[in-house]
Amino acid sequence: MGPDWLVLIGVVIIVVGFLLKLDVIAVVIVAAIATALVSGLSFPEILELIGKAWTDNRAVSLFLLTLPMIALSERYGLKEQAIVLINRLQALTPGRFLTMYTVLRQLTGIFGIRISGMVQFVRPIVHPMTAAAAARQAEVSPANEEKIKAESALSENIGNFFGQNGFVAASGVLLIVGTLDSLGYPVSPEQIAFASLPMIGIAAVVAAIHFWLFDRKLRRGGPPKPPVPSDPAAPSSEGASHE
């Protein structure tokens, strides 16, 4: 192979830099400079290339313009109202509750509402409500308690990931548009968001099936019992249960 393999230095820098958790923006800039250098550009040419590439891709950061509206909505109770809505889902089984949360999270994604779901929803609402729903229908073993936590995080991740590409001003959508544009294939954010909708629906269906199976697993986990307040603080000494 010829020396042109050297241009992969940028890819190597990205991988190593991200693995070592160095400052990501600096890593990307260094990768760009190194790649341009080994491809034979002079330093002034590199500055020119970087400046033009940055300016041509400003549309990728257009989502910033949506932030004041979201921030203002938050300041006047957006999250508090979301909690009110989620609390109405009380009577569901754990799996059905998680399915509903996944779909709600996808919808907020499609409408560009940026919430850091793990901190603001999963820890204070989703996990406690799932655990309470599980405790309503059967004895919850320590192994299942662990699974309920994992499934709560999963519902957030699936809803978040597969919802966001349905929003025209999502940074991921704008990056797809910017990248394809730079490579000579002009597409619009609306087209990308629209083409993402089928996968959003499929992800919701697959998640629903997954949570339905989870409900069945939980029900097999213990005998039905009358509602008793759960005691999440009960310590359990088993470290890792094997399965």
Add this chain to the structure above:
Amino acid sequence: MSDIGPQLLEATFVLVGVLLGITGVRSLLNKSNPRRFTTAAFWLLLAITFAFGAVLPYWVTGVLILAIGALSLARGVKTGKLDEGTPEERAAGARRLRSWIFLPALALAGIAVLISTLAPFGEVSGTLSIGVASVAALGIAWAMTRAPAGVVVAQGDRMVQQVGPIGMLPQFLAMLGVVFTSAGVGEVVSNGIAGIVPEDSPLAGVIAYCVGMALFTIIVGNTFAAFTVITAGIGIPFVIALGGDPVVVGALAMTAGFCGTLVTPMAANFNALPVALLEMKKPYGVIKAQAPLAAVLFVIQVALMYFWAF
């Protein structure tokens, strides 16, 4: 009509510049910020690249980008105290506005789609519509909340700072993509892949592209970074060049990358953070739960890309 499109688009970039500039000035004045001078410099330099991008010589913007990178590297960007309102204020807002509080966000998406389908601005309609819809939605939110102007400005600043430098990452990666393309990284990667993947088989190309997206994401923990590299190297030559619809292929490649995010410890915010937040005993409990689901979704996406894009 379509000739004023680019000018209007430039005006939206000036608006982004104003938004970033506000954050820069407010950072400078915010004495609770431990690094207020470097923080202000970071946002103000960014603001200049947006507001004056069309008139600055490219090499000047290049110099500014290096300076911005240096400020980020030196951990010079911090946040001071930000106005989030008190819990009582937010609760009062929720009681007053109820679910109407979601209206501005819904309006944003609706207006953006409406404008881009109806507006006669040619190719820039899509991006332009985001700018117009953002302004309109902010107007709706302002009218509904009846917030004082100072609060509106403070909120825009708060969210920009909370999204932070990492929010600029997609644009840095898009820039890197351009550098990769002009340096021929795509060709080198595709030459390497060509030995393994038959060049005239759309199915093989789709599989290689999706697997590449997932694997690269697993390694670096970031789908956006993977998208830049893998699309230039595999997506274009092995899928889109064979006639795959760029829209469908681009959209599905990104979500194929998300399947990698679901199974990698490198994506700490999604897979390690909940383990800590929920006090789980198994460090990889979330990843273990997500792996089967990620595998199913991945296979579906490969099939969908193959059957839908060709």
